[in-house]
Each structure stands twice: as structure tokens, then as C-alpha cells.
Amino acid sequence: MGVKTYDAVIAGGGLIGGAIAWELARAGLRVAIYDRQEPGHEASWASAGIISPAPEHPGMIPLVPLGKASAGLYPRFIAQIEERSGQRTGYRAQGTLQALFAREAREELSTLVALHHGLGLACDPLHVEEAREMEPALSEELQAAALRPNEACVDNRLLTRAVLEAARRSGVEIFAGTGVEAVWQENGRCAGVITSAGKTAAGNTVIAAGCYSAGIGGAGSYAPVRPARGQMLALRSPALQIERVLWSERIYFVPREDGRVAAGATVEYAGFEKKLTPAGILSLLEAAMELAPAARDAEIVETWCGLRPDSPDHLPILGPTDVEGLLMATGHFRSGILLAPVTAQLVREWIVDQRVSLDVERLSPLRFRDAPNPAS
Ligand SMILES: Cc1cc2nc3c(=O)[nH]c(=O)nc-3n(C[C@H](O)[C@H](O)[C@H](O)COP(=O)(O)OP(=O)(O)OC[C@H]3O[C@@H](n4cnc5c(N)ncnc54)[C@H](O)[C@@H]3O)c2cc1C
Incomplete structure (x- = not known):
């Protein structure tokens, strides 16, 4: 041949x-x-x-x-x-919402907004009440929030x-x-x-x-290139419904069409080994419960990891x-x-x-x- x-x-x-x-x-x-x-x-x-x-x-x-x-x-x-x-992709152009929990959250918010604007990226401060109305799953401990209206997510x-x-x-x-x-x-x-x-x-x-x-x-x-491992998990609960990506300083949540919430991710340099670790999963779970208390009783429907191509x-x-x-x-x-x-x-x-x-x-x-x- x-x-x-x-x-x-x-x-x-x-x-x-x-x-x-x-x-x-x-x-x-x-x-x-x-x-x-x-x-x-x-x-x-x-x-x-x-x-x-x-x-x-x-x-x-x-x-x-x-x-x-x-x-x-x-x-x-x-x-x-x-x-x-002929297939769907789960694309959602609803913006992403940054949630801040630190005591200095208000100063952090000003820095965040200024940084985005300096780079020509839209980022609008939200009142805490407004943010929790948009995303009721957010914790009551929320100190400050911003919406990045032009951001999106896809499955x-x-x-x-x-x-x-x-x-x-x-x-x-x-x-x-x-x-x-x-x-x-x-x-x-x-x-x-x-x-x-x-x-x-x-x-x-x-x-x-x-x-x-x-x-x-x-x-x-x-x-x-070298691999940078990322561990993730997916949660599901009727009390944990989100419309758009939520970020805290420690974790992000991404909504999926089937009602799951994907949460991640660690960044680890551990060679090509794809392995979930107690430390990795624990850090995600703690951060998830801080961002949205309903995560406490949610079902953990999947855990996984992957290797990012880092240069x-x-x-x-x-x-x-x-x-x-x-x-x-x-x-x-x-x-x-x-x-x-x-x-x-x-x-x-x-x-x-x-x-x-x-x-x-x-x-x-x-x-x-x-x-x-x-x-x-
Ligand atoms: C946990 C995690 C979260 C992430 N979150 C985001 C995010 O929110 N937004 C974002 O933009 N990016 C995100 N990324 C990064 C993004 O997923 C990657 O940058 C992207 O998927 C890389 O795509 P790729 O096609 O280059 O690599 P891959 O998807 O890894 O594909 C490489 C392909 O090459 C094949 N291959 C390997 N060796 C050979 C060979 N010798 N010959 C032939 N084929 C070979 C593999 O089998 C594979 O199919 C995330 C990554 C991870 C792991």
C-alpha cells in the first residue's frame, strides 16, 4: 500500500x-x-x-x-x-460572577475592577444583595461581588x-x-x-x-510542554442551582445543562500521573462549601482529573x-x-x-x- x-x-x-x-x-x-x-x-x-x-x-x-x-x-x-x-455544546453566554469573601473584599473589588478595565475587559461591581438575587446559591458570607458580562462557558x-x-x-x-x-x-x-x-x-x-x-x-x-494536573468534581443538588460561572478566590463553579455543577480545579506539577488525591479533593470541597453552603448536602456525582499542556x-x-x-x-x-x-x-x-x-x-x-x- x-x-x-x-x-x-x-x-x-x-x-x-x-x-x-x-x-x-x-x-x-x-x-x-x-x-x-x-x-x-x-x-x-x-x-x-x-x-x-x-x-x-x-x-x-x-x-x-x-x-x-x-x-x-x-x-x-x-x-x-x-x-x-447536529450536536449541542452547552454554550452559555451569561457572564461570570466573581465572589469575594475576604475581610478586605471591598478593596479587592476596586483592584479587580480597575485591573479589568485597564485591560479593556468589562467588569461591573454588584451589590451583595444583587449578586445573591442573581445567584441564590451564593453564601450569605459574601462580602463583595462583580459581574463580567462578556464571559461565557461551554460544556x-x-x-x-x-x-x-x-x-x-x-x-x-x-x-x-x-x-x-x-x-x-x-x-x-x-x-x-x-x-x-x-x-x-x-x-x-x-x-x-x-x-x-x-x-x-x-x-x-x-x-x-509539561503536564499541569487539575483535579475536579461535579456536584448535584436541587439547592445548588447556578445560572452562570461563579468564581471565588479558591474555586470556580460551572453550570452544566443537566443541572450538575462542575467545580475545580487544582494546579499541580506531578508528572503524567492522573490521580485524585485526598488533599486535592478536600481543598475543592472546602472551597465549594464556602462559596455555596448548599454544596454540603449535594451529591458528589463525579470526580476526575486531567493534564493541562503548560509551557x-x-x-x-x-x-x-x-x-x-x-x-x-x-x-x-x-x-x-x-x-x-x-x-x-x-x-x-x-x-x-x-x-x-x-x-x-x-x-x-x-x-x-x-x-x-x-x-x-
Ligand atoms: C481540570 C482542567 C480545567 C480546565 N479549565 C479550563 C477552562 O475553564 N477554560 C479553558 O479555556 N481551558 C481550561 N483548561 C485547559 C484546556 O482544557 C486545555 O488547554 C485544552 O483542552 C488543550 O487542548 P489540546 O487539544 O491541546 O489537548 P488535549 O485535549 O489534551 O488533546 C491532545 C490529544 O493528543 C493526543 N495525543 C497525545 N500524544 C499523541 C501522539 N503521540 N500522537 C497522536 N496523538 C497524541 C491525545 O490522546 C489527545 O487526544 C482546563 C484543563 C484542565 C485539565
């Missing part, structure tokens, strides 16, 4: 790889995804699905413009994916499944259970991938294997490398759901137009070339 040939081959069928494949197929390219297992069962499955461009710490400020661009693409992205796949499990289905229906071939072992380099350019089933030729190769990307031969120096500077790794035909799309760390639509758009622009409409030079895969690979 001859070598299969595509315009683009993608290593990894998470939300990032799936969204890129769908976007490229819509642009008329012949696309294949290779996933070493059933696609869509890693970080994109384990995620919380919050669509928030607000920086979680100062190091994430450079990502705000890209996050805003991607959040802006979301409504159309969802409409197109739902239409093409990431449904979305990932729908994106893969939309990709399939647009002609993308998906090879499950076929891992990419290495980038196939020939005559100084990337000729495709070497998989567990042999070679596949492609004009463009995109590495989107999440936190496993560095283990693919020839990708590690561009994508020195040395915690920023995504996006774009062409210095090997012709080889691109990276990984390192999305805590924002891969948020950034999926803009990542897909950028990769399409690089491949189809050879230039991009946003300034993402800072995210270039070339910035790590001389640094040691943590996966080796």
Missing part, C-alpha cells in the same frame, strides 16, 4: 487539533488527524469549559488580546459547529465531540489508536509524520498533542517552526477551550495565506529552541 498523502496532518485530536482540522477542511484542504487513543479524551474532556480572557495572574496579561479575539469568535464558532455536527466534553463530528462531516479523516511517533523530516523539510502504522505524507504537519507534544520526535525543542512561560506555542511544513499548536495551559477558535483561525491563516491577521510573534515555537526539553 502506498503512503497516504494529505494537505495537512494533525497530531492529536483534542479540541485544538479538532478545531484546526475542521477549519482547514472548510478551507478546502484534505486533512487527517492521528490520535494515539480515542480522540477527545484528554485535557479537552477534563476541562471546566470557562471562556474568560481575564488573566489569572500577571504572567497571563500578554494573552488577553488573543483571549478577547477568541471569545469574540465563540458565538459564531458554536453556531457553525452545532449546525455542522467542553460536548463541544469537543461536536467539533470532531463537524470535522468528520467536513471530510477530515480521523485515525484513532494511531499515535504519532515522530515528525518525518526529509531534505530539510517536514514531509509528514511517522505513526505507529507507518508514514503519512503531508504538505503541512501540525503538532497538537496537548501535554504529550514534547514526546513526539522532532517536536520537543519547539514544544517543551515554560505558561503561554501557548503557536505557529510555524524553522522546518518548512512543520507548525506547533500546543501549550494552551489553562486557556485551551477559550483559545480554540482563534488557534484554528491562525493555523488556517499560516497554512493558506502564509500570514496571520493578529500579532502572535511572542508565541512563536522558536522561542524555546535553545532551552532544555523537560520531556527528555
Whole structure:
């Protein structure tokens, strides 16, 4: 049998790889995804699905413009994916509500609002009573609150499944259970991938294997990612109904269509081991009961964890490398759901137009070339 040939081959069928494949197929390219297992069962499955461009710490400020661009693409992205796949995604554009419990909550609120406004992000202070009217599950201990009206959430499990289905229906071939072992380099350019089933030729190769990307031969120096474990749990109770994402300083709650509340998440550097720990779950349960006392008697319907693809500077790794035909799309760390639509758009622009409409030079895969690979 001859070598299969595509315009683009993608290593990894998470939300990032799936969204890129769908976007490229819509642009008329012949696309294949290779996933070493059933696609869509890693970080994109384990995620919380919050669509928030607000920086979680100062190091994430450079990502705000890209996050805003991607959040802006979301409504159309969802409409197109739902239409093409015939599946729902649980997208909710109801804003997110920040709850503050500290004694200095009022000062914290002013800082929070000023920080958001400084970055061009909407953030409106709420009266405590107003906040509890909007979200009656919130604790009476609430000291201050703010609404970020432009933020949203999505059921990431449904979305990932729908994106893969939309990709399939647009002609993308998906090879499950076929891992990419290495980038196939020939005559100084990337000729495709070497998989567990042999070679596949492609004009463009995109590495989107999440936190496993560095283990693919020839990708590690561009994508020195490492796993950041996140433990989560889901609660259900008639007394614990929420309309929108709630944040406290210690936890977030995300509403799901079936009435569950997803709560998370820890951030731990514990290698590739997916393990729930007493310390992790206890910290989530304590924080959950502080945010909403009804959590005390709720049913714990699920616990799980996943591995975020983190990069040395915690920023995504996006774009062409210095090997012709080889691109990276990984390192999305805590924002891969948020950034999926803009990542897909950028990769399409690089491949189809050879230039991009946003300034993402800072995210270039070339910035790590001389640094040691943590996966080796
Ligand atoms: C607990 C938790 C909460 C999160 N919350 C949020 C949130 O609220 N908002 C947000 O925006 N982001 C969030 N994230 C981050 C987000 O989920 C990730 O950034 C995103 O899912 C990464 O997508 P991905 O497609 O790159 O990786 P993944 O979903 O991990 O997919 C990678 C795929 O590559 C495959 N693969 C691995 N190795 C190979 C190989 N050698 N060959 C072929 N295929 C391979 C895997 O099987 C997998 O299917 C969260 C993550 C976690 C874990």
C-alpha cells in the first residue's frame, strides 16, 4: 500500500487539533488527524469549559488580546459547529460572577475592577444583595461581588465531540489508536509524520498533542510542554442551582445543562500521573462549601482529573517552526477551550495565506529552541 498523502496532518485530536482540522477542511484542504487513543479524551474532556480572557495572574496579561479575539469568535464558532455536527455544546453566554469573601473584599473589588478595565475587559461591581438575587446559591458570607458580562462557558466534553463530528462531516479523516511517533523530516523539510502504522505524507504537519507534544520526535525543542494536573468534581443538588460561572478566590463553579455543577480545579506539577488525591479533593470541597453552603448536602456525582499542556512561560506555542511544513499548536495551559477558535483561525491563516491577521510573534515555537526539553 502506498503512503497516504494529505494537505495537512494533525497530531492529536483534542479540541485544538479538532478545531484546526475542521477549519482547514472548510478551507478546502484534505486533512487527517492521528490520535494515539480515542480522540477527545484528554485535557479537552477534563476541562471546566470557562471562556474568560481575564488573566489569572500577571504572567497571563500578554494573552488577553488573543483571549478577547477568541471569545469574540465563540458565538459564531458554536453556531457553525452545532449546525455542522447536529450536536449541542452547552454554550452559555451569561457572564461570570466573581465572589469575594475576604475581610478586605471591598478593596479587592476596586483592584479587580480597575485591573479589568485597564485591560479593556468589562467588569461591573454588584451589590451583595444583587449578586445573591442573581445567584441564590451564593453564601450569605459574601462580602463583595462583580459581574463580567462578556464571559461565557461551554460544556467542553460536548463541544469537543461536536467539533470532531463537524470535522468528520467536513471530510477530515480521523485515525484513532494511531499515535504519532515522530515528525518525518526529509531534505530539510517536514514531509509528514511517522505513526505507529507507518508514514503519512503531508504538505503541512501540525503538532497538537496537548501535554504529550514534547514526546513526539522532532517536536520537543519547539514544544517543551509539561503536564499541569487539575483535579475536579461535579456536584448535584436541587439547592445548588447556578445560572452562570461563579468564581471565588479558591474555586470556580460551572453550570452544566443537566443541572450538575462542575467545580475545580487544582494546579499541580506531578508528572503524567492522573490521580485524585485526598488533599486535592478536600481543598475543592472546602472551597465549594464556602462559596455555596448548599454544596454540603449535594451529591458528589463525579470526580476526575486531567493534564493541562503548560509551557515554560505558561503561554501557548503557536505557529510555524524553522522546518518548512512543520507548525506547533500546543501549550494552551489553562486557556485551551477559550483559545480554540482563534488557534484554528491562525493555523488556517499560516497554512493558506502564509500570514496571520493578529500579532502572535511572542508565541512563536522558536522561542524555546535553545532551552532544555523537560520531556527528555
Ligand atoms: C481540570 C482542567 C480545567 C480546565 N479549565 C479550563 C477552562 O475553564 N477554560 C479553558 O479555556 N481551558 C481550561 N483548561 C485547559 C484546556 O482544557 C486545555 O488547554 C485544552 O483542552 C488543550 O487542548 P489540546 O487539544 O491541546 O489537548 P488535549 O485535549 O489534551 O488533546 C491532545 C490529544 O493528543 C493526543 N495525543 C497525545 N500524544 C499523541 C501522539 N503521540 N500522537 C497522536 N496523538 C497524541 C491525545 O490522546 C489527545 O487526544 C482546563 C484543563 C484542565 C485539565
